[in-house]
Amino acid sequence: MQALITIAAFLLTLGVLVSFHEFGHFLAARCCGVRVLRFAIGFGKPIYTFRAKNKTEWVLASVPLGGYVKLLDGRDRRQIIPPAEESQAFDKKPLWQRSFIVTAGPFANFFLAVIFFAFIYLSGAPQLPAVLKAPLETSLAAQLGVNEGDRVVGWEDLGAQTGNAPLLGEFEPVPSWNALR
Structure with missing residues (x-):
């Protein structure tokens, strides 16, 4: 059919x-x-x-x-x-x-x-939501508790801070994978 x-x-x-x-x-x-x-x-x-x-x-x-x-x-x-x-x-x-x-x-x-x-x-065209796959077990994402199916709702630019910076503050929303790119 x-x-x-x-x-x-x-x-x-x-x-x-x-x-x-x-x-x-x-x-x-x-x-x-x-x-x-x-x-x-x-x-x-x-x-x-x-x-x-x-x-x-x-x-x-x-x-x-x-x-x-x-x-x-x-x-x-x-x-x-x-x-x-x-x-x-x-x-x-x-x-x-x-x-x-x-x-x-x-x-x-x-x-x-x-x-x-x-x-x-x-x-408008439909956009795919920013849903994650399972991270590698040895990756930083897995150590932080990211699981398969988790949805990205926002991101924050930490700039040069790569240490133990707290993830607090205002996030930019991420409605789709296109916006995340």
Whole structure:
């Protein structure tokens, strides 16, 4: 069962990444006036197909390991472009627009990563409590009575005092291992 959950989580994650990546290409192409013929998530036999009013074909395919955005392009010998639509072809656009369309997919993934990290930062991540393992029998910690399972709740910097300094005073709290480091 755990293997199925792992595979499903992997496919869902990959689907989100691929969709966002391809949508970056799609959005940039539309902004530059390039006609998008097909927006596909996955490869292989289509499971679901929808044709929009602007003649873009939206496809969800059976193998969810990638995707593509097919643009109107005069370099493709299989595409017959009427003269009225030549201005919407990818190859007829200036270099800066073609470059923008090509780089928009990776930039969209970068933007998605920034959003995810911001969400994780704002919502917080669980921290492991500072719980100790059993110390070596010959160690100072064992002689002081530290046992397995003891929890570190605070620490005090003794500075250069290493002798028999009393452990009294104010401690800095330690909520997790990350804070202890």
